Amino acid sequence: MTSTTEPTEPLSVEQLSATTLLRFATAGSVDDGKSTLVGRLLHDSKSILTDQLEAVEHASRNRGQDTPDLALLTDGLRAEREQGITIDVAYRYFATARRRFILADTPGHVQYTRNMVTGASTADLAVVLVDARNGVIEQTRRHAAVAALLRVPHVVLAVNKMDLVGYEESVFAAIAEEFTAYASELGVPEITAIPISALAGDNVVEPSANMDWYGGPTVLEHLETVPVSHDLAHCHARLPVQYVIRPQTAEHPDYRGYAGQIAAGSLRVGQEITVLPSGRTSTISGIDLLGEPVDIAWTPQSVTVLLKDDIDISRGDLIVPSKDAPATTQDVEATVCHVADEALTVGHRVLLKHGTRTVKAIVKDIPSRLTLDDLSLHPHPGRLVANDIGRVKIRTAEPLPVDSYADSRRTGAFILIDPSDGTTLTAGMVGESFAAPQPVKDESDDDGWDF
Known part of the structure; x- marks a missing residue:
């Protein structure tokens, strides 16, 4: 035809x-x-x-x-x-x-x-x-x-x-x-x-x-x-470090660059930065984009950042402006959508991947599960099964620099991974919650944790 x-x-x-x-x-x-x-x-x-x-x-x-x-x-x-x-x-x-x-x-x-x-x-x-x-x-x-x-x-x-x-x-x-x-x-x-x-x-x-x-x-x-806002002026600048570049060539014997994709906002030469979670500070001395030096770069460009000071930085670290650095924490509260066939339970040991950093973590509590019919909250269900949306409290083995999901959909998000086989278990949004009606009566045993 x-x-x-x-x-x-x-x-x-x-x-x-x-x-x-x-x-x-x-x-x-x-x-x-x-x-x-x-x-x-x-x-x-x-x-x-x-x-x-x-x-x-x-x-x-x-x-x-x-x-x-x-x-x-x-x-x-x-x-x-x-x-x-x-x-x-x-x-x-x-x-x-x-x-x-x-x-x-x-x-x-x-x-x-x-x-x-x-x-x-x-x-x-x-x-x-x-x-x-x-x-x-x-x-x-x-x-x-x-x-x-x-x-x-x-x-x-x-x-x-x-x-x-x-x-x-x-x-x-x-x-x-x-x-x-x-x-x-x-x-x-x-x-x-x-x-x-x-x-x-x-x-x-x-x-x-x-x-x-x-x-x-x-x-x-x-x-x-429909208006699409890509205004970077009010974004929190975030650069998760993907790779440390040290070519050690005769032309660049002292080159040390920190490569990654800018997750949000913009970075510029001369800007004072903080490396998280260590808290060390420095100043951006150069930015390479596609092999060429630039004065400014923004999301979602992939860049290599050079710093004035020689400090210890590795994959998983986060480069942020010093005046706009998020707090680090080992206690993460979030709303999640469970995506795996295996249930997520209180006490579940998982890996939490945030940006380019992956750390060990444990599910300390599942305070509620959302019922989509009437937007009611079932308190302390003890577990989430596939497609469930609920609130979780997670304790990580190492401090993480997390933003609120309301501030950044990139650095306010994470996934939970099964450490035994690498299966993605849950997608999480830090700090998110629904303005739902009053919770329904909890008729099950409370198998959560006391805080």
């Missing part, structure tokens, strides 16, 4: 460098149409190649479909195609004349909620899909809670399959009102509701002729115009 998609000229390097980058994730329950929305977005914005479209058309014909199943553009695993559901996080990269995008299409099944945490952890925006026939359901609330927990600054409610409810404005309005009230209670700062039909293309890239009562943006228009 010959593709009817008109070819478009690829953006030049100059055009790409002039556009901003938006990272966004899609989420929703099974069969809400996430992959179809993503496929429609890529197809109608002419962001797929002809051979990709031909492959989808061929696969669709093999499944007895007369029209291309655009969901196959993201459901790449064989198991996904056979079951007709998304299992893994599928990343897609595309660009328009106005903006570049990194898209994470996350699974909708409840058992893969942990994958949504992965996809949304770096997102500037989350698109939460709802089937117009079903409205807001438990998984919708779960995804709204995860977006709030991960502090995703923008959430789009895409009320999909409006064609199956006759494009009725009242159906859309009721769903939008219910979701907005729930997400606002969770603390989501900005919510935009858009009625769509991913299958028919209504309000995805082009405005819908079937919903003239809606005067807002299409999905793509909103993605292209």
Whole structure:
């Protein structure tokens, strides 16, 4: 079958460098149409190649479909195609004349909620899909809670399959009102509701002729115009040391540089810095970027920093401005999403990875587990199982310089690892908590720890 998609000229390097980058994730329950929305977005914005479209058309014909199943553009695993559901996080990269995008299409099944945490952890925006026939359901609330927990600054409610409810404005309005009230209670700062039909293309890239009562943006228009703040002036500058560089060549006999990716903020030559957790201080004497000296560098650039003083620094240390250094602690309190099949229990011995540093730790207490239906807190559950969200208290073997997740999504986050096999157990956000209603009565034995 010959593709009817008109070819478009690829953006030049100059055009790409002039556009901003938006990272966004899609989420929703099974069969809400996430992959179809993503496929429609890529197809109608002419962001797929002809051979990709031909492959989808061929696969669709093999499944007895007369029209291309655009969901196959993201459901790449064989198991996904056979079951007709998304299992893994599928990343897609595309660009328009106005903006570049990194898209994470996350699974909708409840058992893969942990994958949504992965996809949304770096997102500037989350698109939460709802089937117009079903409205807001438990998984919708779960995804709204995860977006709030991960502090995703923008959430789009895409009320999909409006064609199956006759494009009725009242159906859309009721769903939008219910979701907005729930997400606002969770603390989501900005919510935009858009009625769509991913299958028919209504309000995805082009405005819908079937919903003239809606005067807002299409999905793509909103993605292209939503403000993305990459202002570095107010960020806490953080450089986790990845590697110590000592070439010891005749040209540079005394060269000692500390390489890593700037996690947040900016660093400049002449700046006074502190190395944590040791607390030693020095001054930045040089910054190398791609082999060339620069006066200033910022996140997410990978750089090598040179210091005026010869001090002991190794992988896992954190270089920060002296006037903006976080406190170090061995007691970490955080909200976590448990992602492993093995339960996390009080007394569990783990490895905690924060930035480039990994230390031994023990789970001292699990004060509460969040129930997403009514946002109630179950106190001292004693354990968290896969997909549970709860509060934990952790004691580390060594002091860590941790930021609050509210201040930095990079240096305020950590993961817990099984020391026996390296399995990732839990993703954590330092200091995060939900403004939930009063806890329910604890009917189980309190197997937590007294402090």
